[in-house]
Amino acid sequence: MLPRKSPCHKKLVTESDGDRMADRLMCSELSQVGTVKEIEMNRHIEVPFLEASAASLRAGDCVYLTGILYTARDAAHKRMYEALERNESLPFDIRDGVIYYMGPSPARPGRVIGSAGPTTSSRMDKYAPILLDMGLKGMIGKGRRSQGVKDAVKRNGAVYFAAVGGAGALLSRSIVGAEVIAYEDLGTEAVRRLKVREFPVIVVADAEGNDLYDTAAQRYCREATVDCMNIGGAISQT
Amino acid sequence: MRIINVDLVVSAIKEMCIEANHFLSQDMKDAIEEAAKKEESVVGRQILEQLQENLNIAKQEMIPICQDTGMAVIFMEIGQDVHFEGGFLEDAIHEGVRQGYGEGYLRKSVVGNPILRKNTGDNTPAIIHYSIVPGDQVHITVAPKGFGSENMSRIFMLKPSDGIEGVKNAVLTAVKDAGPNACPPMVVGVGIGGTFEKCALMAKRALSRPIDKRSEDSGMRELEEELLERINRSGIGPGGLGGTVTALAVNIDSYPTHIAGLPVAVNICCHVNRHATRSL
Ligand code: SF4
Numbered sequence: 063m064l065p066r067k068s069p070c071h072k073k074l075v076t077e078s079d080g081d082r083m084a085d086r087l088m089c090s091e092l093s094q095v096g097t098v099k100e101i102e103m104n105r106h107i108e109v110p111f112l113e114a115s116a117a118s119l120r121a122g123d124c125v126y127l128t129g130i131l132y133t134a135r136d137a138a139h140k141r142m143y144e145a146l147e148r149n150e151s152l153p154f155d156i157r158d159g160v161i162y163y164m165g166p167s168p169a170r171p172g173r174v175i176g177s178a179g180p181t182t183s184s185r186m187d188k189y190a191p192i193l194l195d196m197g198l199k200g201m202i203g204k205g206r207r208s209q210g211v212k213d214a215v216k217r218n219g220a221v222y223f224a225a226v227g228g229a230g231a232l233l234s235r236s237i238v239g240a241e242v243i244a245y246e247d248l249g250t251e252a253v254r255r256l257k258v259r260e261f262p263v264i265v266v267a268d269a270e271g272n273d274l275y276d277t278a279a280q281r282y283c284r285e286a287t288v289d290c291m292n293i294g295g296a297i298s299q300t
Numbered sequence: 301m302r303i304i305n306v307d308l309v310v311s312a313i314k315e316m317c318i319e320a321n322h323f324l325s326q327d328m329k330d331a332i333e334e335a336a337k338k339e340e341s342v343v344g345r346q347i348l349e350q351l352q353e354n355l356n357i358a359k360q361e362m363i364p365i366c367q368d369t370g371m372a373v374i375f376m377e378i379g380q381d382v383h384f385e386g387g388f389l390e391d392a393i394h395e396g397v398r399q400g401y402g403e404g405y406l407r408k409s410v411v412g413n414p415i416l417r418k419n420t421g422d423n424t425p426a427i428i429h430y431s432i433v434p435g436d437q438v439h440i441t442v443a444p445k446g447f448g449s450e451n452m453s454r455i456f457m458l459k460p461s462d463g464i465e466g467v468k469n470a471v472l473t474a475v476k477d478a479g480p481n482a483c484p485p486m487v488v489g490v491g492i493g494g495t496f497e498k499c500a501l502m503a504k505r506a507l508s509r510p511i512d513k514r515s516e517d518s519g520m521r522e523l524e525e526e527l528l529e530r531i532n533r534s535g536i537g538p539g540g541l542g543g544t545v546t547a548l549a550v551n552i553d554s555y556p557t558h559i560a561g562l563p564v565a566v567n568i569c570c571h572v573n574r575h576a577t578r579s580l
Pocket of ligand 1: 179181367447448571
């Protein structure tokens, strides 16, 4: 059995109606922050995205992704970018797809994958807008994005999700299949096609231009010398 | 004089690489458990609970706590009465890392040339810091360091006139800039004084101090406590999703410095603050 866990989810697997209600309450705590309106919580979503489902997600939503994700991090993004510069095609169809910024640890024999949590997304900021303009609909990582990426998310009705950083053993349980499909020589940085079942993520940046990191920290900020509006600011300028 | 065969070093380092990446030390586990009780945000509390569950899964199923199993940072404190035989000590250390990362199914995250960036395939070389200490023992600390938080670390070459307020600002700035990127709750290692490289090394070393142990210097202890409180008032919270636990500890080491300077290094570590220690 797979765990169904997101940062807004408490119980494993079997969820009674009571649990669902509790989840709604917890998630709405997040989504009420700032201007984000009350929205539907704990959605189970198929990926690649169908129709406009990416654009309908809002910052603070806790969702579970089921379907296919593609992994790519620094080196794979650089290669894809260079391929595009040479007018070559990408190693997989990114239209309506989701890229997971992740490089797993090796699988032990008999296992699908090793530890598999998100890496810092800002390192892919240089490459993300062009992929979004080509039809990429979702990205999963951790940490701040640049304004350029958030603008591209908005422009394309896409979405940026965070998964819990440093919970790679837990997250690996939602990955039921993994195969290297390109750049095998890059080792952990190769492009992998992952089959996921109820992979838990939170919407950080949405198609309306909301950014959960802006609003969530502000709510608990009590330190006058820290500019709470600009947490993670120095690295999000690129 | 005591003779130690370097094969002992190889096997100790191999085992410690595997141990550190699968089992967090008890003090770190306790700190996360404590944080989960204190956190005011519901979502923050749940993230902290998930981190605890992640630790259990890692231990029971032998899956690394985090997929970034780090660059192997190794502190070698060598008693001056020790003599090594059977090969070159440094080769033995790298060999231990090679075996640990290979046999332990740990991620190979090291590139050879930082510009050309080809993966070395075995997570070597390690980063090794030697010091000579009295006695005839060898104390080894293996501290695999992830780069999500390493990338958020900073050095500030302050002026003496910046004083203690300058030091506080430096630490708070580094933490604020790190925000959600460094996988909070963080552990903040700070080195104050010395030279450019000395303060960085102190900040790194401070991360492997037991998390419940405060500085022995009363002034530094007060600074640690004040900074922790202020960091936790930043609102960043677990996962950067808002909350009252942003850091688990601030560990400060200091050293005499030059009349013209006040170096401050801030080495940020995530909640996966790994270190294994052993004496030979
Ligand atoms: S910063 Fe730490 S917890 Fe986060 S991905 Fe890196 S090693 Fe893992």
